[in-house]
Amino acid sequence: xxxxxxxxxxxxxxxxxxxxxxxxxxxxxxxxxxxxxxxxxxxxxxxxxxxxxxxxxxxxxxxxxxxxxxxxxxxxxxxxxxxxxxxxxxx
Numbered sequence: 001x002x003x004x005x006x007x008x009x010x011x012x013x014x015x016x017x018x019x020x021x022x023x024x025x026x027x028x029x030x031x032x033x034x035x036x037x038x039x040x041x042x043x044x045x046x047x048x049x050x051x052x053x054x055x056x057x058x059x060x061x062x063x064x065x066x067x068x069x070x071x072x073x074x075x076x077x078x079x080x081x082x083x084x085x086x087x088x089x090x091x
Contacts, residue, residue: 001030001033002030002031004032004037005036006038008039008044008047009043009044012044013043013044016047024055024058024060025058028061029063031063032064032065034048037070037071040070040071
């Protein structure tokens with residue numbers, strides 16, 4: 001399971017990336033939990049989009065356990081409404 005931290009900003013992305021890749025490589029179905037996500041910046045949104053894209057490119061399935069309103073609002077504010085990420089976080 002990938003559990004995003006409460007803050008996913010430029011300061012945390014590099015450190016968090018090193019933790020996520022092994023989780024993706026070791027599983028066929030990736031569960032993503034963003035229930036604790038309270039603060040995200042543009043780099044954090046780009047990072048999550050890259051993670052989702054990487055998972056799909058690896059031919060793995062994504063299950064979104066929680067759908068953060070912070071993430072959804074950030075995606076919409078950035079104008080990424082057609083992004084692949086939305087299929088997972090839209091109700």
